[in-house]
Amino acid sequence: MTNNWKIETQAVQGGYNPKPTESRIPTICQSTTFKYDSAEHVAKLFDLELADHMYSRISNPTTAALEEKIALMEGGSGALATSSGQAAITGAILNICQAGQHIVAASTLYGGTYSLFANTFPKMGIEVTFVDPEADSSELEKAFRPETRCVYAETIGNPNLNVLDFAKFSALAEKMAVPLIIDNTFATPYLCKPLELGADIVVHSTTKYFDGHATSLGGIIVDGGKFNWDNGKFPEMTDEDPSYHGLKYVEKFGPAAYIVKARVQYMRDIGCCPAPQNSFLINHGLTTLPLRMERHSLNAKTLAEHLEQHPAVVKVNYPALKSHPSYSLACKYLPNGCSGVMTFEIKGGQAAGKKFMEACQLVALVIHVADARSGVLHPASTTHRQLTEEQQKSAGVDPGMIRLSIGIEHIDDLIADVDQALEASQK
Numbered sequence: 543m544t545n546n547w548k549i550e551t552q553a554v555q556g557g558y559n560p561k562p563t564e565s566r567i568p569t570i571c572q573s574t575t576f577k578y579d580s581a582e583h584v585a586k587l588f589d590l591e592l593a594d595h596m597y598s599r600i601s602n603p604t605t606a607a608l609e610e611k612i613a614l615m616e617g618g619s620g621a622l623a624t625s626s627g628q629a630a631i632t633g634a635i636l637n638i639c640q641a642g643q644h645i646v647a648a649s650t651l652y653g654g655t656y657s658l659f660a661n662t663f664p665k666m667g668i669e670v671t672f673v674d675p676e677a678d679s680s681e682l683e684k685a686f687r688p689e690t691r692c693v694y695a696e697t698i699g700n701p702n703l704n705v706l707d708f709a710k711f712s713a714l715a716e717k718m719a720v721p722l723i724i725d726n727t728f729a730t731p732y733l734c735k736p737l738e739l740g741a742d743i744v745v746h747s748t749t750k751y752f753d754g755h756a757t758s759l760g761g762i763i764v765d766g767g768k769f770n771w772d773n774g775k776f777p778e779m780t781d782e783d784p785s786y787h788g789l790k791y792v793e794k795f796g797p798a799a800y801i802v803k804a805r806v807q808y809m810r811d812i813g814c815c816p817a818p819q820n821s822f823l824i825n826h827g828l829t830t831l832p833l834r835m836e837r838h839s840l841n842a843k844t845l846a847e848h849l850e851q852h853p854a855v856v857k858v859n860y861p862a863l864k865s866h867p868s869y870s871l872a873c874k875y876l877p878n879g880c881s882g883v884m885t886f887e888i889k890g891g892q893a894a895g896k897k898f899m900e901a902c903q904l905v906a907l908v909i910h911v912a913d914a915r916s917g918v919l920h921p922a923s924t925t926h927r928q929l930t931e932e933q934q935k936s937a938g939v940d941p942g943m944i945r946l947s948i949g950i951e952h953i954d955d956l957i958a959d960v961d962q963a964l965e966a967s968q969k
């Protein structure tokens with residue numbers, strides 16, 4: 543499959559190339575199991591001598607088409623689809639990090655990721671130091687330890703919407719000889735390609751814009767294929783794996799070593815694989831990703847500019863606005879748009895915010911972003927509820943902040959709905 547196509551073409555046709563009389567679109571291969579003619583063939587599969595499908599926990603044709611398409615769109619050497627974004631983030635890190643080791647993460651993260659890093663990883667013996675992504679490099683360097691194994695951040699922080707300084711973070715990761723792992727969920731490869739900006743691994747909640755229609759949970763890990771694992775810090779990548787009779791991933795799989803290991807070890811052992819039906823639906827959604835991202839971004843920018851002028855609004859937070867602290871980074875890294883999520887502070891605080899959310903009609907109150915349908919949410923009492931007040935502050939979540947996920951409806955209808963809800967909020 544060619545990698546020279548533009549992303550619009552990759553989104554439509556990438557990852558699947560049917561032979562004559564085969565179905566035009568990848569079918570749902572709803573089978574756990576595959577048939578073979580010889581025991582030798584099966585033995586070769588178990589020894590990783592052949593890459594054919596073996597069992598749908600490890601790989602499946604429907605999921606493979608999705609993985610190949612996303613690897614193409616992100617410009618990676620390979621990808622592994624998972625049952626959710628959380629499973630992708632967990633796998634991306636556990637693949638190279640174990641008890642006694644440490645990661646450095648930007649503090650401006652999705653609440654679930656923050657909680658995974660602040661609570662669950664420490665229980666497994668992996669410590670996490672959260673850093674302010676705006677700090678300068680010398681300050682950030684202080685967070686690193688000899689046992690640090692990766693740096694983690696989001697392209698556009700959820701819900702702070704700060705845009706990552708890729709030049710600073712990729713230089714830092716390179717200096718510290720650890721991979722930079724980027725959650726590119728909010729930007730998608732249509733708006734930003736982290737692997738071209740110095741990231742080594744990309745993760746997504748495909749539940750969001752990739753699906754785009756709120757039908758299927760999913761996640762993906764994409765390997766850039768360029769990180770040098772043979773630097774003494776990653777013996778699990780370079781030394782013998784006893785669970786595969788002494789196989790050495792880097793030696794055997796070269797630029798695909800990281801993603802092969804994630805599949806045949808993490809996915810084999812933990813089993814957080816997607817259902818083929820979900821892979822099919824997410825692949826369907828991807829077909830229109832570039833069109834949708836263009837409209838999400840345009841609608842959100844227009845609404846953000848409208849809200850900035852509204853008397854019932856104290857402050858609007860959207861990186862395409864000149865007033866946003868990340869405006870210059872957004873111009874540099876997100877030239878085609880800043881995606882569909884924005885936050886704002888309403889006059890009258892949390893009480894007015896509650897009235898606003900309940901008065902919205904077209905914009906629905908949902909625990910979700912990145913759907914074709916617009917949605918609204920109060921992060922402090924929902925997605926970031928489990929965080930302490932201090933943790934919420936460091937993640938950029940103010941108590942009065944309202945998050946809007948702007949869909950692809952007509953902008954006039956969205957503005958009319960938001961305006962009537964703002965009016966109702968002030969009564």
Ligand SMILES: Cc1ncc(COP(=O)(O)O)c(C=O)c1O
Nearest residue numbers: 626627628652700727747749760
């Ligand atoms: C930026 C980001 N990353 C990861 C996740 C987790 O993804 P999932 O809900 O698919 O597990 C989310 C969910 O909202 C998210 O917004």
